[in-house]
Amino acid sequence: MPSRRTILGGAVAGAGLAASGLGGESRFDPGDWGSVRAQFPLTRRRMHFTAYYLASHPAPVARAIERHRRELDRDTAVYVEGFDAFDLAARKAAAGYLGGGPDEIALTDSTTMGLGLLYAGLRLRPGEEVLTTEHDFYATHESLRLRAERDGAVVRRVRLYEDPATATVDSMVSRLRAAVTAKTRVVAVTWVHSGTGVRLPVREIADMLAGRALLCVDAVHGFGAEDATPGALGCDFFVTGTHKWLFGPRGTGVVWGRPEAWALVAPTVPSFCLPALLGWWSGRPPEGPAAVLATPGGFHSFENRWALPEAFAFHRAIGPGRVAARTRSQAGRLKEGLAGLRHVRLHTPRDPAVSSGLVCCTVEGHKPDAVVKRLLGEHGIVASVTPYREQSVRFGPSIVTAPAEVDAVVRAMAALR
Numbered sequence: 510m511p512s513r514r515t516i517l518g519g520a521v522a523g524a525g526l527a528a529s530g531l532g533g534e535s536r537f538d539p540g541d542w543g544s545v546r547a548q549f550p551l552t553r554r555r556m557h558f559t560a561y562y563l564a565s566h567p568a569p570v571a572r573a574i575e576r577h578r579r580e581l582d583r584d585t586a587v588y589v590e591g592f593d594a595f596d597l598a599a600r601k602a603a604a605g606y607l608g609g610g611p612d613e614i615a616l617t618d619s620t621t622m623g624l625g626l627l628y629a630g631l632r633l634r635p636g637e638e639v640l641t642t643e644h645d646f647y648a649t650h651e652s653l654r655l656r657a658e659r660d661g662a663v664v665r666r667v668r669l670y671e672d673p674a675t676a677t678v679d680s681m682v683s684r685l686r687a688a689v690t691a692k693t694r695v696v697a698v699t700w701v702h703s704g705t706g707v708r709l710p711v712r713e714i715a716d717m718l719a720g721r722a723l724l725c726v727d728a729v730h731g732f733g734a735e736d737a738t739p740g741a742l743g744c745d746f747f748v749t750g751t752h753k754w755l756f757g758p759r760g761t762g763v764v765w766g767r768p769e770a771w772a773l774v775a776p777t778v779p780s781f782c783l784p785a786l787l788g789w790w791s792g793r794p795p796e797g798p799a800a801v802l803a804t805p806g807g808f809h810s811f812e813n814r815w816a817l818p819e820a821f822a823f824h825r826a827i828g829p830g831r832v833a834a835r836t837r838s839q840a841g842r843l844k845e846g847l848a849g850l851r852h853v854r855l856h857t858p859r860d861p862a863v864s865s866g867l868v869c870c871t872v873e874g875h876k877p878d879a880v881v882k883r884l885l886g887e888h889g890i891v892a893s894v895t896p897y898r899e900q901s902v903r904f905g906p907s908i909v910t911a912p913a914e915v916d917a918v919v920r921a922m923a924a925l926r
């Protein structure tokens with residue numbers, strides 16, 4: 510094992526350099542939405558309502574990726590030795606945004622990876638159950654199904670609403686409360702449902718549970734769209750990709766957990782952190798921060814992971830509150846416009862207390878995929894079909910869209926009559 514000490518100095522300096530990627534050559538004005546949009550190479554020939562899908566890299570993130578890529582290509586084995594320091598810089602940036610310390614953050618490649626690791630590794634005693642909902646995405650359902658198949662863990666599902674458009678905080682909390690039993694050890698939910706756009710009242714759910722069960726949240730469609738930390742939400746685990754609404758590097762994600770909650774998770778993939786190696790060398794189980802030990806080892810596409818600090822810096826420069834307000838106001842404008850069209854059925858609640866940036870709808874007499882094709886082909890509007898059994902058309906207004914584009918969506922949807 511080569512010594513990391515000398516390299517570490519260089520790596521830390523490198524991380525500092527990376528963190529300064531916002532300044533200098535760019536004339537980026539975070540207070541100006543036009544300038545924010547100009548940071549993205551997204552084609553102007555289309556309107557990009559897909560923040561829920563996969564990020565385009567804004568200029569500071571692209572520059573940081575390029576810097577790491579260049580060094581990895583130029584001096585691979587030496588540069589990669591800095592991975593402890595670069596990983597720590599990524600963890601610190603995530604913790605700075607989410608709250609807590611860097612040791613509470615596991616680095617992953619996606620939300621799906623985070624959910625898979627969490628639900629595979631959570632220690633359950635015989636008889637303890639996992640409660641999830643009918644509205645969660647495939648990644649949660651499948652992680653739990655695989656877990657149940659492996660060790661017989663009991664997983665139950667509850668329906669929190671029949672008609673998403675009329676979901677309320679009280680009705681969702683009381684349906685969940687009614688489904689919790691003395692055996693419920695884990696409650697596995699999703700902050701913003703990607704099939705309907707309903708936003709769960711996570712804080713109220715945490716208060717209702719009052720510590721009786723671990724509250725695990727697939728946070729991906731609230732993260733970077735809402736201005737709330739896991740601490741404010743009151744959850745135990747907060748699992749998210751950083752490559753959607755945050756517009757971070759593709760192939761990156763994080764899991765935040767309370768330290769006491771992390772103690773209940775067994776790693777699945779061997780970590781490459783130093784405590785893990787020291788444990789191996791000494792023939793004992795590794796001792797170290799559980800989140801770090803739960804971070805899958807092996808070499809990764811490090812140029813992307815190590816550009817995470819720039820993604821958080823970009824978002825913070827604009828301001829999480831401003832991003833959330835911009836996202837919410839465009840979603841509200843879109844919902845208002847769609848609600849005025851008689852042939853369109855809005856699935857997402859109009860009430861901001863139970864919705865976020867995602868907007869889902871169906872069009873009378875038109876299949877969702879036909880609508881998405883026409884929006885793209887005839888109007889240059891990029892949307893998508895929800896990947897659920899019951900499909901709808903889905904929009905994600907964000908920092909790369911503008912109110913005038915929202916109006917263009919409404920006009921295009923009106924023309925579908």
Ligand SMILES: Cc1ncc(COP(=O)(O)O)c(C=O)c1O
Binds near residue numbers: 562729
């Ligand atoms: C609720 C939800 N969770 C997780 C994912 C997957 O995210 P990732 O690509 O980060 O694995 C999606 C869709 O992409 C989703 O809608």
